[in-house]
Amino acid sequence: MKGFHVILALPHAIRAASEGADGIVVSGSESGGLRSVGSESSTMVRVPLVADHVKIPVVAAGGIADRRGYRAALALGAQGVQIGTRFIASEEAPAPQVWKEAILACGDGGTTLVPLKNMKMRVIPNKKLVDLSADPNVDLSEEYNLMNAPKGWMSGDFDLFPAGAGQGAALIKEVKPVKAIIDEMVS
Numbered sequence: 004m005k006g007f008h009v010i011l012a013l014p015h016a017i018r019a020a021s022e023g024a025d026g027i028v029v030s031g032s033e034s035g036g037l038r039s040v041g042s043e044s045s046t047m048v049r050v051p052l053v054a055d056h057v058k059i060p061v062v063a064a065g066g067i068a069d070r071r072g073y074r075a076a077l078a079l080g081a082q083g084v085q086i087g088t089r090f091i092a093s094e095e096a097p098a099p100q101v102w103k104e105a106i107l108a109c110g111d112g113g114t115t116l117v118p119l120k121n122m123k124m125r126v127i128p129n130k131k132l133v134d135l136s137a138d139p140n141v142d143l144s145e146e147y148n149l150m151n152a153p154k155g156w157m158s159g160d161f162d163l164f165p166a167g168a169g170q171g172a173a174l175i176k177e178v179k180p181v182k183a184i185i186d187e188m189v190s
């Protein structure tokens with residue numbers, strides 16, 4: 004088995020490589036999922052930065068949703084890509100329809116970072132999140148418990164936890180079979 008370490012900062016990539024990781028998944032700030040509480044670099048910056056500093060294979064993650072993103076990742080020095088959001092909006096994904104529709108409806112700047120305990124999560128805001136964010140007395144890290152994310156997402160109850168997605172959601176306009184997504188990407 005090969006071990007690829009996911010990193011959210013250059014020093015972690017250098018450390019993982021020196022400790023014997025077989026490869027590095029370089030996740031840029033566009034990515035869906037958990038994010039660092041620190042200031043982050045985009046995939047466009049972080050992938051070549053890490054590729055310049057490690058000799059092991061680099062996998063780019065974050066914002067890759069079509070052929071252009073895939074080719075860009077390779078041009079930036081990655082040997083492969085890790086994709087999340089584009090596959091949620093696939094026919095095979097067990098995500099409820101309402102989650103897939105939220106991704107299709109997501110436009111430019113349509114995601115935000117929800118602060119959690121010691122981390123952040125990139126999500127598509129719904130009315131509850133917008134209302135809570137406008138209230139200076141609300142601590143979002145108290146309001147949202149990461150443990151509720153799987154339940155909220157799989158039931159489509161985004162009041163429990165807002166729909167997870169990366170910035171690449173803005174590029175996704177159709178729910179397609181995984182094969183069609185990959186065929187378009189590598190064509």
Ligand SMILES: Cc1cc2nc3c(=O)[nH]c(=O)nc-3n(C[C@H](O)[C@H](O)[C@H](O)COP(=O)(O)O)c2cc1C
Nearest residue numbers: 034035036064065066067086087088167168169171
């Ligand atoms: C809803 C959601 C949940 C995720 N959960 C995890 C997780 O539990 N562990 C992990 O390593 N990455 C997780 N990720 C990150 C993905 O593995 C991947 O790196 C990321 O989605 C890439 O960015 P993209 O969404 O722009 O394709 C998650 C991503 C999303 C969108």
